[in-house]
Amino acid sequence: MILTDESVKKIEEKMARYPRRKSAILPALTVAYFQVGHLSKEIYEEISHIIDIPALEIAEAATFYTMFPKEPVGKYLIQVCHNISCALLGADSLIKYLEEKLEIRKGETTSDGLFTLISVECLGSCASAPMMQINDKYYENLTREKVDRILAELRGQG
């Protein structure tokens, strides 16, 4: 089993709130994503057993939603918003700065498996641009100094 007992319990609790089990697919995928960091066929199978919906239907839904990586990523998934409000305040230069700092290109993972860098569409943080999301947390009004601090902190924890 990939999903922990705690995740299974969370999914079961969520499922009980809906008139129809199928509605629990997205919440279940979210629980799995925040536990594992990405989704996979094995996870679709496990969710299928918990909510009693064919794994194919789970996969059908999952592949529509781009928030969930379908391949393994680093421990910290850095998602930089590159949409217009952030771009006007230098999102491209932020991505370049992160590429230099992490010594990877956008789309890649550091060799120690700690960081994956991607850019994403608007995260609804336009008035605090430029910004990025790392796992479940928003980092806003970014400056070079802030980015240095965030990376150092995460490296310390990693």
Next chain:
Amino acid sequence: MEKKLLFKNIDDPDQVKIDTAVSKGAYKAWAKALKEMKPEDVIAEVKDSGVRGRGGAGFPAGVKWSFIPKDNPRPKYLVCNADESEPGTCKDRVLMEQDPHLVVEGMCIAAYAIGSHLAFIYVRGEFVKPYRTMEKAIAEAYEKGYLGKNVMGTGYDLDMVVHTGGGAYICGEETALLNSLEGERGMSRIRPPFPAIEGLYACPTIVNNVETLACVPHVINNGAQWYKSMGTEKSPGTKIFSLSGHVERPGNYEVELGTPLSYLINDLGGGVAGGRKLKAVIPGGSSTPFLLPDQLETPLDYESIAEAGSMLGSGGVIVIDDRTCMVWVIERLIHFYKHESCGKCTPCREGTGWLEQLISRIEHGEGKEGDIEKIETICDNIMGRTVCPLGDAAVMPIQSSIKLFREEWEYHIKNHECMVKTEFEFK
């Protein structure tokens, strides 16, 4: 002046706690609606107030509610749309994070008005903090008896569930949202039937934006007449504008509808950042056509912005200064719309891809004679020819950019480079 109605209590960090919220009047309107008003009275009051949908469409909320059939024996559902994803818009998040009980209360009253005993709030998946804050607020509301069985001893049952999405812009469109909530791919549905007739699980359903529902407790507490005393005749009340881009003080500002755009940008926002020159403003989220510097006195209400050639939309105001290439802006946006097209309708699915290719090659100096005309033809073939408004949303900023800044597009093709070099450095 800022007019803080929905934002009245957001500066108090304790406002997320139910005791603090209640001490400032939260759930008073819910008690009033439930104990003193019939559902049809609630609908009539909200209809009379003229509150319009704040998600982008601007449709009167009370009128929408009145479409719920009275003789349909199936369950009714209320869904709060918190999938905030229109680029430039970041207001619903503030309401959820800083005054979640106002949102819960608005949902309670709307649910009661349409005869719903189960309400959902669909929060975009990336919004983890708003999600957790809403979950906690709802748990507190259950504890205090504002939700659950026999609410406040009236015999009315109401349950509320927070649902999370998976990062799809299209799910902010109400029928796509409903498919997503059912566990399907988030693709829009052909209307009619409208959700009020056949929505969630094919039952009568009302979908309202977070900000729209947050207006409702104020209307119930103070009455439609009072609400109408703010704003303009056709656009009553207040509206939260998310101000972003090249502006000195970006942020979310609540003002009366009808406040001039210049007041928002210059007085509240401190003007264009660094004292630079304004080039264009996107007034209602990235899908809305540009306004020019000489239109800055346009009042921010649905009618005036429409008259000026754009839309009030979601209230996402994006300020663009004169260092910005308008082809670059559009390249950024078409990339987004192509990424977010759900793929259901051919004009949008194929068209956004073609547009992205053409626009990208122009931006990168490889544009050819006739590309602009090709873009215009594709736009014409998407506009109004798709099931949901995503196709129109993709096309409107492109058409506007070509119309207002055609010389920049032509310069690009002729000289194989930007007329304005766009390189923004973060601090």
